[in-house]
Amino acid sequence: xxxxxxxxxxxxxxxxxxxxxxxxxxxxxxxxxxxxxxxxxxxxxxxxxxxxxxxxxxxxxxxxxxxxxxxxxxxxxxxxxxxxxx
Numbered sequence: 001x002x003x004x005x006x007x008x009x010x011x012x013x014x015x016x017x018x019x020x021x022x023x024x025x026x027x028x029x030x031x032x033x034x035x036x037x038x039x040x041x042x043x044x045x046x047x048x049x050x051x052x053x054x055x056x057x058x059x060x061x062x063x064x065x066x067x068x069x070x071x072x073x074x075x076x077x078x079x080x081x082x083x084x085x086x
Contacts, residue, residue, distance in 0.1 A: 011019070023030040058064065065073075 019030050019033055022028075023033045026033065
């Protein structure tokens with residue numbers, strides 16, 4: 001198990017109640033619920049920032065498509081899925 005550290009933070013009363021409710025309904029501690037939520041949030045945000053950095057680099061290197069090409073690709077994808085879905 002990973003080593004843990006204590007973090008003190010301020011929550012609104014409403015968020016604290018929701019955290020407690022989720023903890024009760026999932027038979028977990030509020031700390032465990034908060035840990036999982038922060039882990040997911042921070043991971044998603046770091047991924048998003050890395051993807052933005054890659055997109056900026058693509059733009060600088062000229063790896064782009066026109067708006068018209070992007071729309072055409074999106075429409076083609078939708079059309080493929082409409083044929084498959086009932």
